[in-house]
Amino acid sequence: MSDIEQIPVTMTVNGKKVQRFVEPRTLLIHFLREDLDITGPHIGCETSHCGACTIEMNGMSVKACTVFAVQANNAELTTVEAMANADGTLSALQEGFRQMHGLQCGYCTPGMIMRAHVLLKENPNPxxxxxxxxxxxxxxxxxxxxxxxxxxxxxxxxxNGTEFQEAAE
Structure with a gap:
């Protein structure tokens, strides 16, 4: 047991309110993976360069390795685990990655999907x-x-309800 002070945090993660005590130095990526067992966001570089840990926080994409869990107090977080449709079918992005072969090893895929999710909310027709x-x-x-x-x-x-037209290469 650590002698470091524990601070209470409350946040909504993938639609569920969670309350925990965390050390002030705990990175959000570690809180998600170790305390909440949400393992979709990956730990890649822990320096914000790779984006494998990208999640949505209050409507913005953030790299969870650059945010302390205490900074996410009262925040609304969405991870790749919440991307599927309510009926369990793949979201348009997940389907796109599958249909267009947008992944190989898959390590970057959760962060890439989360960044693309926010990108398409910001710009529906990029x-x-x-x-x-x-x-x-x-x-x-x-x-x-x-x-x-x-x-x-x-x-x-x-x-957008339109047919995907793959550009000629």
């Missing part, structure tokens, strides 16, 4: 360049990004 800029803070070491971009374009089309 251009390829806007998508590339929008996900530029999330690294993928496997795919070369082309299929990730296609996956986001696919999801945007589906969410």
């Amino acid at each position: 251009t390829e360049d806007e998508i590339r800029m929008g996900i530029s803070g999330n690294l993928c070491r496997c795919t070369g990004y082309q299929n990730i971009v296609k996956a986001i374009q696919y999801a945007a089309a589906k969410l």
Whole structure:
């Protein structure tokens, strides 16, 4: 047991209110994974460079390795675990990543989906360049990004009720 003071935090995570005591130095990514057993956000670099830990916090995408759990007090958090539709089917983004082969090893995928989720809320019909800029803070070491971009374009089309038209290469 640590002698460090524990601070109470309350937040809503994936629609459920949680209350815990945390050390002030606890990073949000560790709180999610170790205290709440929410393991979708991955620990990649712990320096904010890779984006594997990206979640939605109060409507903005944030890298959970750059936020202390106490800073998320009273926040509304969404992780990749909450991305599926209410009936359990894949969300448009998840479907896009599957259909367009937007993943290989899958390590970056939860953070990439969460960043793309917020990007599409901010800009429901982004251009390829806007998508590339929008996900530029999330690294993928496997795919070369082309299929990730296609996956986001696919999801945007589906969410907008239009047919996805893959660009000629």
